[in-house]
Every structure is written in structure tokens, then in C-alpha cells.
Amino acid sequence: MKKILLSALLSAPLWVLGQGFQVNLQGQKQIGMAGAGSALALDEASVFYNPGAVTFLEKNSVSAGVNPLLFKSAFKQTGSNVTENVKNKIAPPFEFYAVWGPKSNKWKLGLGVYTPFGGLVDWGNDWSGRYALTSLNLKAIYFQPTLSIKITDRIGIGAGFVYNHGEVNLQRALPVNYPDGRSGHATLEGTGKGYGWNAGLYIKTLSNISFALVHKSKVITKLDNGTAEFDVPNSLRSSFPAGNTFNAELPLPSTTSLGIGIPLSQSTTLAFDASWVQWHIYQDLSFDYATNTPALADTKSARNYRDGSSFKLGINHQASEKLALRAGVGYAFSPVQDGYVTPEAPDADRYILSAGLGYTPTRHFEVNASFFFEDVKSRKQRNIETGLDGTFKTLVYAPGISLTYKW
């Protein structure tokens, strides 16, 4: 029975799943299982992974964790023998959760604060793609109050409202030269906000195989009155007026996930998640400047993302009463089509490998650690808009740790 279900899922029509700016680091236990676990009522991170499972958590708890992420990307211009690397900058995806409900009642309340999208790429001001991008620092912080209700002893539903606080800092060099030969520079910086929701269904069958269906809505994040600063020689100042501002919109996609949890034994559980990320809403990146000049028109850069998808398989093994071991593998299909790969998200299909462990020294405390690794495939591209022509290769490393207090 278990085998049949699994193969049925694996043979389902291939969803094209996306990564792009998505950061799949929202709970140490799930990260240790490559991001699978929506069908397991593992811990308070279910607020993110499946609000429907929250009500099945046995205890009330609070937890906080961080996953210092190192995005190591390299680029080599077509025909060149020089490989250029991004600077080592650590992005700090984090997560905070609280779950509370009266014991032996049918409902629980939850709160999640987490970072599902983001990007921190700094190629430096001298690299060969600097006229396309020098650095991007993008953060989306979601705040999600949640209510989860047990409909029966085996079915739970939950939903949360999402508020997104977004921050972006995008920089690139401008191909105009000062008398000393250095280039101009543009910095676009702003904060924005958006709204959405996250809802899930959790079903535990009589055979103890569990299922999850979760939908996280899109969050259209609007940036208003961001600052647009242009460093250019003074003779070009009238074309790039000082004190300019811009409006922009970054659509963060919805994700639909289907999960299965399969208890292999008393101490070992298998989790499988398939996610469909509806990146097709990211058609262009547009900047609407408050002041336009003949040299500074509003820009509309085509991104033409298609939907992306990912498949993740994880295992959780309770080695002893206090120690849990985890591992996972996954594969994700990029939403970025040929001709649209940019240095801000040098995306390609990727492999995911992960490992994790949990340690419970007392009844109240728990420490979980994980290591998450992504191997983004090498991709040779000529960008349709910028003409940036070369090969990108990226490896992502993210060790993580969280502390939990339960009562």
C-alpha cells in the first residue's frame, strides 16, 4: 500500500517547480529532511509547512532558529578563462514560531515569523557583469498568525494570514565613465509590503500514513517611494536627477504542496513533499521613476518566469529517546527560462542534500541542527536583455540551528 502511493505520486505529471528567490529554510527538522514534512506534525514549524497539522502538536512551544546561508556563485564569460566569484556574504534566513492551545482541546493558535524569499548576492564593483548587476540584497519577512482546528481525530485544517515586510537594495554599474575612467553607479533601495495567506489540510489515515495539502498564496509586494540614487559625472546630472524615487512591484509566487508521511517503524518516518511554485506571475521587473528624463525612462525588464517545482524526500529516525537523526534529498526545477538568467538569481535546476539532528536534553528543551546543501547546475546563457554571456555555477551551503522550549 505504501509503495503504491509513493509511486503514484512520483509518476504524477511533472510539475515544473521553481526556486528563483525562494528560500526553503523554515524549520530545522524539515530542513534536515530536504524541506519535506508538510504531512508530519513534527513541531511548531508546521505553522509554515502545514497550518492544518499544528493542532496535532502535543505540546505548546516557542522556538527560534537561524540558517546562515552562503550562496557561492561563479561566472565565466563565454570564451574567457577567468572565473569570477561572488563575495562571501552570509544571508541570515531565520524563523520564529510560537504555538499555544489549551491541552486536549480541538484548536491551537500559532504565530510564525520567517523568511521564505530573499537573495544576497554581491559580485563586487569590478566583475564583468557589473553593468547588469553588482549586488542584490532582497529580504521578505512574513508574519503569520494562524488558527488550526481538529475536525476529527484524524483531520486537521488551519489557516493563517500573511503580512510581508520586504526590503530590497539593488545596485549596478552604469556604463558612463568619469574622467578617471571609473564607471557610474546606480542604487535602488526601498521597503515594501504585501499580504497573503497560508492554509493547509492534514489527514492521518488509519494506517497512520498521513497526507497534507497546503497552499501558500501569492504575495504581491509593493515598494513605494524607494530611493533611486545615481552616481554619474556632473555633466550627466540633469539626465539622472538627484533625489529621485521609484515604485516597483515584486510578485512573490504562490506554492501548492502535496505531502505524504509514512511511518516505517516506531522510530522512523519517511516524508515526501511535492511543491508547485506558481512563478509565472513574475513576468517582469519594472521600475517606475518619479522623475523621468530622456536618458532615464521607466524600465520594464522581462523575466518571463514559468512555474517551478520541487520534489523532496526526507527521513527522520529517533535514534534514542534524546537523539533524532535526519537526512533528505531533493530536486528542483528552475522557473527561469533560457535567455532570462540574471546574476541576481543565477538559477538552474538543482539537487538538494541535507542532514540534521535533534537533541532533547530535558522534557522542556530541544536543540535542532541541520545542514542544507544545494548544487545548482551549471548553466551557459546569453541574457536577452543585457547581452551578459557566460556560464553560471552555484553552490549553496546553509548550516542551521534552533532552540525550542516546550511545555
Added chain:
Amino acid sequence: MKKYILNSFVAAAILFTAACKPEIETPAGTSAGQANFSKYIAIGNSLTSGYADGGLYLEGQKVAYPNLIAAKMTSVGGGAFTSPFFTDAQANGSGYISLTALVNGTPTLTPVAGNGWRDTPTNSRLFKYSGEIQNLGIPGMRVDLSFDPTLTFSAANPFFERLLTDAQVGKTNYFQYIQGRNHTFFSIWLGNNDVLGYALNGAVTVTGDPTTVLTDKVTFSSLYANLLNALTAGGQKGIVATIPDVTAVPYFNTVKPSLLLAAARAANPAAQAVFIQTGTGSVRVATDEDLIRLPFQSAGLFGQGTIPYGLHPLNPIANNWVLDKDEVIKVKDYVNSYNSSIKSIATSKGLAIADTYAYFNQVKAGIMVQGIGINAAFISGGAFSLDGIHLTPRGNAVIANVFIDAINAKYGSTIPTIDATQYRGVKFPDAK
């Protein structure tokens, strides 16, 4: 024990992270293919010498396309590449022009005096350069004058005279000069001036000035074959370049009759039309098919006089300022003829061809190179320097890659390409 496991887990993670960098494997810079780059020489004119902004000066010399190519050849067996650089004390060379102001799109171009002249204030003789030379580009050199039978061009051209010993001056021509250099590889980008010299003078040949002559097509073909015969005498491999369409450069596509008329009407709404004197001597209304030379915009002639210059049939823009549409057709015809000769002779000798004619036509339409928009617009286009004909460092880098791609394609070599983003376009003034 548990803590130990946790600690080692974290430590291993950090170590692993620090150690593993993404790698990208490509063949660039590994093979010379069937070519031998150990001694490369570059034959050509001002473009080859690094002439820019209306002069030959050190900054331009250093980024001449052959120098950029030679630097990349070193990873596939290329040797040293010597150029007749001006010294630091002579860095302004023959003098050049710089952009000192840009107000509402109107540039102010200011001369920078040369300090490379050895006969100041006459300024007809540059400081001599002695020693091995591999960048043999000489501003003003032409295919026909390479064979100058009078041998006088070697004395008349200060850029040529500079490279010669006193005993050679007036006693040699370029064809003789470039031989006997034991090269293993060569590039030749020559012939531009055989048509440009004529076009730059508004298609007016000045009596007694061989640099304003339009070289006969058949003569061009046979002389070009002689050049390639000499350069391949030892079985050497090399690359030839075609001649860009003269109308693809800002020198001929910046000052347009329609823009002149608009400017005239802004001052005096009664202005009817712009009048030119054509090559046949007739006077007529100009259209944008007639190309007016770039220096006209700062010549201070337009609209001057009691009969306003260029705005009345009795005082038209003189013939030597204008490449009228019939002259454009003639000049294009010569360029096409020269190019078909260049390509067929090179093909028969199995040489690589850098089709700069085709490439400059693309630049004219506008291209994107590694995030940089490049086009043939004056100043803002990025490829052409302030004289509207010669290349900026960025233009040199882009053209050098056209050569490298053609060499690699022909000989199976893997000379690495040049990162064009490291080279500047026009310098914009920064004064408050």
C-alpha cells in the same frame, strides 16, 4: 558525547562550506590550435596604432586592439608584443581632444596639446622611437601608399617618420618596412584610408595630396594581394579585417540636415531649408541622405553672414563639408569592392577574416555587450572616441574580440576573449 557530536557537526559544516567553491571548466586559454602566436605582428593604420580622440597618445596606444589581443595570446603560446609607445613624459603624444562640457547634449571639445613633438612649436616631427616594434600600425597608412614608389610618404607622415632611423626616412615605404620581421602570426586591417581619406574631405580630391585620392579598385586588389603574399611568405598564418562602411561612424551620422534645419528654425522660424553644394557643383536642398562631416558642428559657419551660410541657395554648405547622397553611393561601392577583394584573397590563402564591416553595421543598429549598450552615436554610443572615427578603449576591446573569435574559429585555437566591461567609453566631464 552528544555535545561533542553537535560541535563536530557544526565544525564540519563550516569547514566544508569554506572549502567548496563552484568550478566552471572551459577550454579557453589552453590551445594555439594550428596557429603559432609566438611572434605576432599587427599591420594597419590609425585603428591599429591606437589612435583616438583625434590623436595618437599613450592611453590610446596601450589599448589598441592588437595589444589587447596579444595580451590574451600569451596564455596560448604568445610571446612579448612591443609597441612604439610614447614615454610618460610624451604621454599626450600628438595631442588629442577632450570633452570638457556637455550642456543640453551639446559637447564642448577642447584640444589637449601634444607633448610628443620634437620640433615645437612647428609640431611636424614626433620624438623618435627605436627598438623592436610589433604593433606596426601607422596613422594615415593606406594600401596604395604602402607601395609609395616615391618613398616620400615615409618622410611626410610624422607617425611613420617617427619609427624610422634617419637613414630610412625618405628611403623606404611601408611594404618594405613591414618585411623581414620573422613573425609567426600577423593581423592586417588596412585599406580604410584608401576610401576614408577621400570621404573625410567631402569626396574632394586635393591636387597634390595623395591622402585624399580614392584608390582604384583593381589597383587595391593587386596591391592587397602583394601585401598578403609578403606576410605569408614563410607560410605564416594570420587574420585580415574588412573595411567598415564609412557611413557607420559618427563622423558622418551626427550632423544631419534635419537637425541643422531644426536648430535654424529655433533661432529663426523663417528658415526654409538647408542647402548644399554637391560633388557635381550643383546647389540643392539637403536631405538626411546627404552626410555632413562632424567638425561642421563646431566650425562656426552655419547661418553666418548676410546671406546665411547653408540656409540660402546663394550661400550653400561647401562641397568639402558634405558627402552627398551620390558620393555616399560611390564610397559604399568602393568599400564593397575592396572588401570582396580582401575576402577572396584571404580565403584563397586560408587566412582568418575578421568581418569588421559586418560588425560595425551591427554596432550602427545598436548591440548589447555584457550589459553595455553600444551603438554608433557620437559620445553616448560608447564605441567611438571624440573624433567620431576611431575607437574608445571599449570599442577596441569589442573589436579585439571580433578578431579573437575569428582566429579561434579558423585555427581551432582558444585565445581567451577580452572582458570589454573593463574598458571605458568616452570620459564625461565631472566639474560642478
